[in-house]
Amino acid sequence: MTADIRLPGDTVIISPYGPRPPLDYYLVMPEPGQAGGPSAPADGIVIEEFVLADDHTATGLDSAGWTATDGAWWSSAAFSRGMRTDPALRDRVVAVHRHDAEAVYRRLGGGALPDEATLRTCFHDRLPLDDSAPLLLGSPQVPEGFRERRVYRVLFAGDLDAERLQRLRAVWEMAPADRSADPMARVAGTARMHAGRDVLTWDLRRIGPGTAWCLDLTACLGGSSDNTVGSLLRELTAMMRHARLIPVTIERFA
Structure with missing residues (x-):
């Protein structure tokens, strides 16, 4: 039934979505199990996007991260892999909507969060996925x-x-x-x-x-x-x- x-x-x-679906946004929290949101005490922000084949299967994963201590965007396939394989890291990661990420980014001193076309230019280290x-x-x-x-x-x-x-x-x-x-x-x-x-x-x-x-x-x-x-x-x-x-x-x- x-x-x-x-x-x-x-x-x-x-x-269908427009030319590109929206990015996925995550906050990286200082402690496991904490809730996200615009006032969350986050350590940083991660953005991700699956690379899709014509039949909508995933062939790769692009990502970039930002922390207030670094003050710059970085790209790391190893970090994206760790979000999925390391339970301790995964418990500190919480999905949020873009408007929450914008509020956290501004509060942590980043200013206005760049638009998504600009954020995609921060993707430099793709995590390859099986494309068989x-x-x-x-x-x-x-x-x-x-x-x-x-x-x-x-x-x-x-x-x-x-x-x-x-x-x-x-x-x-x-x-x-x-x-x-x-x-x-x-x-x-x-x-x-x-x-x-x-x-x-x-x-x-x-x-x-x-x-x-x-x-x-x-x-x-x-x-x-x-x-x-x-x-x-x-x-x-x-x-x-x-x-x-x-x-x-x-x-x-x-």
Whole structure:
């Protein structure tokens, strides 16, 4: 069973973003578990952007950081990798919206935060990701009435506590999976939406207790464009980021 939903910002999902989607913003906090926001006592700011292939899978990750002590932007693939592999660092990183990053940057003495085109010029050390062809798990079964069926996985580092998990389920109006109340259950819920002639279904899935989560998105495409897929992947990933998970990669299985 699934729920047909309209997400907040539905027009963003149905219509593609502009020439470039917005950057991802994070605050690096002095202590683990601290909340973000314009008045957060942050040590610094990190900006990131996935490099995407034409089919919306990730082939690389660009990033840059800034701290008041340095007073300049730096780029480090090793730092981005550490945000995903080092639990101590990950617990100090919190996703924020650009307006919060602007307030923190100004308060820490940086002045006006540069526009996103300028910030992208600070990307100098790309973290490469696997750009192999989709892993086909058998012959793709395309439902009648659709031209293509795709399966994506967005992998996230970190864990969801019960409150954040419940909030995501509520926002997405997820139908609970069997045993979803069990903390060891793998599928925490399923949701579905229609966008024009496309039908998109996603599962929120636990990958090992306390280590990682993923979103598995199945896109049945009936229209001539796949723009809806990219926009929805972006929207879902942003919501997971603001639930204190950090996206690792976007893969395609079919």
